[in-house]
Amino acid sequence: MTNHTLPSLLVLMLIAGCSKNGGQAPATGTPPEAGKTPAAEAHAPVSTAPRPSFRGDNAFAFLTAQTAFGPRNPGSAGHRECLAYLVSALRPLADDVRLQEFTHNGYGGEQLRLTNVIASYRPADRTRILLCAHWDTRPRADQDETRSKRNDPILGANDGASGVAVLLELASMLKKSPPPVGVDIVLLDGEDYGKEGDHASYLLGSRYFAEHKAEDYLPRFGILLDMVGDKFLDLPREQYSVRYAPDVVDMVWKTAAYLGVTQFHDEKGEEIMDDHLPLNEAGIQTIDIIDFNYPDNTNRYWHTHQDTPEHCSAESLGAVGSVLAAVVYAQVP
Numbered sequence: 001m002t003n004h005t006l007p008s009l010l011v012l013m014l015i016a017g018c019s020k021n022g023g024q025a026p027a028t029g030t031p032p033e034a035g036k037t038p039a040a041e042a043h044a045p046v047s048t049a050p051r052p053s054f055r056g057d058n059a060f061a062f063l064t065a066q067t068a069f070g071p072r073n074p075g076s077a078g079h080r081e082c083l084a085y086l087v088s089a090l091r092p093l094a095d096d097v098r099l100q101e102f103t104h105n106g107y108g109g110e111q112l113r114l115t116n117v118i119a120s121y122r123p124a125d126r127t128r129i130l131l132c133a134h135w136d137t138r139p140r141a142d143q144d145e146t147r148s149k150r151n152d153p154i155l156g157a158n159d160g161a162s163g164v165a166v167l168l169e170l171a172s173m174l175k176k177s178p179p180p181v182g183v184d185i186v187l188l189d190g191e192d193y194g195k196e197g198d199h200a201s202y203l204l205g206s207r208y209f210a211e212h213k214a215e216d217y218l219p220r221f222g223i224l225l226d227m228v229g230d231k232f233l234d235l236p237r238e239q240y241s242v243r244y245a246p247d248v249v250d251m252v253w254k255t256a257a258y259l260g261v262t263q264f265h266d267e268k269g270e271e272i273m274d275d276h277l278p279l280n281e282a283g284i285q286t287i288d289i290i291d292f293n294y295p296d297n298t299n300r301y302w303h304t305h306q307d308t309p310e311h312c313s314a315e316s317l318g319a320v321g322s323v324l325a326a327v328v329y330a331q332v333p
């Protein structure tokens, strides 16, 4: 992802359509009630049905399992090996696992072979939700302070592995305790390939997914996780999410408040160009849960060789995973 703003015309259109609700305090402590309308049911904060709890330590093990392959940039050995690992991890955990393979003409004549991994639960259900994260890592540490290392690929513990780690732990929960509605976990490839400023070479997997989805595939909503592993996790409301999917942002942040998960802040965040944009443009209301200030806004490990597991924590993954799990199990068919 990149902290880029959309072309100005689109931004103006988005601003025009934006309701100014970003600063509203969320209602806290509203338990779910039976017999609501489908729309209200979709936004019930928490299900009281028994289910396994989300284990942050398990998620952290899924994070280090990915970084153990080294950088996972397209075309690398780590990319190839990590793909095989993700598929073999998900196959026993999901009802159906599909690979969406595609190619992209990269820099210097490089032909990229990219793969989105789609793990589905209750594949026959029409009511579905979409959960996604990018699994590729950046081919160059262009923000690193050591100039001579800026062309080397990054490990991507937070930028890449963290979101996938949360989704893999959620997948093992969904195996033990099936979700009330259909769930598609989509691990997107090629998010972080582009050189700075070359926006067409970012978001490759989400663009491909959005362009090739069936016309009638319209999940109730989508949630993207990116950079959710920071030890000092701060999650404001990302601004494109607020514009495209304000109700989904409200539901997720209210759920966090209800659960007492303090890493979610009821504050206006930045606009982040990320995989949620192509999905929103394809009609799937999708939010981005992202902490761009990693670890804080004066010191950034983003796109550097400092993006390593010791700067991430099981607690942060657990915070995000517990909110995500509560949202999933609160869905009413």
Ligand SMILES: [Zn+2]
Pocket (backbone or CB within 6 Å): 001, 002, 138, 159, 192, 303
């Ligand atoms: Zn990135």
